[in-house]
Amino acid sequence: MPDLVPVLKKDEIAKVVTELAQKISSDYHGRELILIAVLKGAFVFLSDLIRLITIPVKVDFIRAASYGSNTSSSGQIQLTKEIEIDINNKDVLVVEDIVDTGLTLGYIVDYLKSFEPCSVKVCALLDKIERRETDLTVDYTGLVVSKGFLVGYGLDYAEDYRNLPGIYDLKL
Ligand code: IMP
Ligand code: MG
Secondary structure, eight states: OOEEEEEEOHHHHHHHHHHHHHHHHHHTTTSOEEEEEEETTTHHHHHHHHTTOOSOEEEEEEEEEEOSOSSSOOSOEEEEEOOOSOOTTSEEEEEEEEESSSHHHHHHHHHHHTTOOSEEEEEEEEEOGGGOOSOOOOSEEEEEOOSSOEEBTTBOBTTBSTTOSSEEEEEO
């Protein structure tokens, strides 16, 4: 049986999400923001985040598949769900659960820029910054985490563990 080592408790995550929502609400005050969440992992984070943001927001989703092993991406990325909202001339914030090499988000940011939005920024709950392989900028980072493979709060391993309220390091 895989071992789940606790990394972040439910309350610790809530504190981080509240701080991110406050910062985003203040930075985009007076503007209208389009949040684009990366499926599937970011859906739990997004649902907590939007309810703490105090400015008007619209929400859309995007999905990217990366072909590689179960615990790391290959860099060969393909969009499997495109955006549906018109983002031309709009302020866009991409919402992601965790950034690892940065290849997935780098691809998504380039794709979104092709619609000529007013701005595109990135918000990630977790950032494994040591493993970055691109020059992707994460504008809003919840927490920097070290290596390991994290599950829970939307994050999965082979589609399991997304429903856990806390975040755990999966030891296979
Ligand atoms: P990247 O392209 O290497 O940055 O990989 C990012 C994607 O891989 C994220 O969207 C996550 O879905 C997934 N991922 C990376 N690290 C983890 C992890 O520790 N747990 C669960 N998913 C992860
Ligand atoms: Mg993901």
